[in-house]
Amino acid sequence: MLKQLKARKWNNTTVVCIILLIFFIYTIFPSNFATHYPYISKDDLISSLVVNNLPKSNDTQEFCKYQDLVRNNEYFYVSENIEKIHEPEDINAGGEFFPLDCQAVYRTAVIVPYRNRESQLETFLIYMHNYLRRQRIHYRIFVIEQNDSKPFNRAKLFNIGSVIAKRFNYNCMILHDVDLLPMYLGQLYGCTTLPRHMCAGVSDFRYNLLYKELFGGVVSITLDQFNQINGLSNLYEGWGGEDDDFFARLEATKIPICRFAPPFNIYYMLPHKKETPNSNRRNLLVNAVQRHRYEGLNTLNFKEKAVEIKTLFTRVLVDT
């Protein structure tokens, strides 16, 4: 009897060890934690994009070509592209660029919500101007800077960004965190027919998508779609929740999202301190769907303090 008991005890320990070993092996293979999601393949990538920069009827310039860019999907995140800006004189004031030797097919406002992260902004501007010019699209970088000392309101800054994009005649926006950099050149910065989650794989999350409904970091959306969902909620002060609210608005409006195939959607995340979470975010999320018609772009109010044309970007200084 005693012998049997001892034997069982030993067995239990072995079982626990084996389970731990299996768990350990499981965790060292990152793709085991990946959420699998449908994506647009390389071959369908260009046809999924909205052509939004048609030339005037008497303009005879040829369209720029994008096939090679997508086919090669060059790895771009190398030090020479991160550390210094190539031919800065080619960039127009306000951080705008369009190729001169062909007609760009895509025209995009890159909207960056911002406050007090100078060194990140510097890296972002250097890298993104190197990156986006190689794509041969027409773009302009807008930095929407919160100039008050209230908690950071990322979603509201995007709403403000959409007002500014419209004023500058853009109908495609890429809503972009300042700490995320695309690593492959084939992630074309245009709008897809459906809103697109562009950073499915982020370095900090071992390049895996955390959950299917994740719709933050870097996304593309047309101004029409943004208006259809009444923009984003203005109520999320501090970190977290606003992305899930964004997704809930799209779902409530029956607008699905899309993603490009890996590795087009791989991003590097610059190191940063963790922000103070918004403790009210879960309460707000509960009513996201009910609230979306009457709270958002149609209740947006803010104080525009300045629009400054900088060499590498257009700075919009606001009180939220």
Ligand SMILES: *[C@@H]1O[C@H](CO)[C@@H](O)[C@H](O)[C@H]1NC(C)=O
């Ligand atoms: C196109 O036509 C308009 C009006 O006729 C004219 O003002 C403009 O300069 C023309 N553009 C080009 C590129 O020829």
Ligand SMILES: *[C@@H]1O[C@H](CO)[C@@H](O)[C@H](O)[C@H]1NC(C)=O
């Ligand atoms: C607001 O902008 C001014 C001018 O750039 C700056 O001196 C000030 O520190 C900013 N305040 C906040 C809270 O960001």
